[in-house]
Amino acid sequence: MNTSVVSDQELISQARDGDRHAFRELVDRHEGAVAATVRGMLGNSESARDVGLEVFVRFHRSMSSFRGEANLRTYLTRIAINLSLNELKRQSRERKRFSGLDEAEPEDTRKHPDRKIMDQERDAMVRAAITSLDTPFREVVVLRLINGLSVRETASALGVPTGTVLSRLSRAQEKLRVLIKPLLPDYHEYE
Secondary structure, X not given: OOOOOOOHHHHHHHHHOOOHHHHXXXXXXXXXXXXXXXXXXXXXXXXXXXXXXXXXXXXXXXXXXXXXXXXXXHHHHHHHHHHHHHHHHHHHHHHHHOOOOOOOOOOOOOOOOOXXXXXXXXXXXXXXXXXXXXXXXXXXXXXXXXXXXXXXXXXXXXXXXXXXXXXXXXXXXXXXXXXXXXXXXXXXXXX
16 A cells, blocks of 8 residues: 655646546645634634635636646635735725624623633634734734744745745734733733
């Protein structure tokens, strides 16, 4: 039995030839990174799930033109970011259209005695803080800190120099500190 792992490039070649199992393997390998990127950009929402699916639909359509100059994970991440940005623009237009309507505030559960719930709330606040960052900063945080891409991979995915990634990451971390500190009464415990 051959236990070698088939490369992404080989799977892409097989999928181009109509092998549905090869495409499914590509999706299985990379759906976690795509989901983390989209959730980082859009939060955990129905639109994030839709965008995540659309990433693979777009990849399937463009597979014949994929030359492999970037690794597949970077390529899919770039698609995920672009589609997420499109969705954010769409949501912004929709919010402007319906700006007179009041949005429901999330229920405050900070005083709940159960530590698990407090941890979940803290995580939700951090995700909300990340989502509130301006797009260039959010992209870097999602790719570098959440998805674990290297600085070089992040720069490649965003099409910017590595120095820009480092600068944006530094500024994003400072903005997150400012955003998160007032939300967490026991913030000093996490420093």
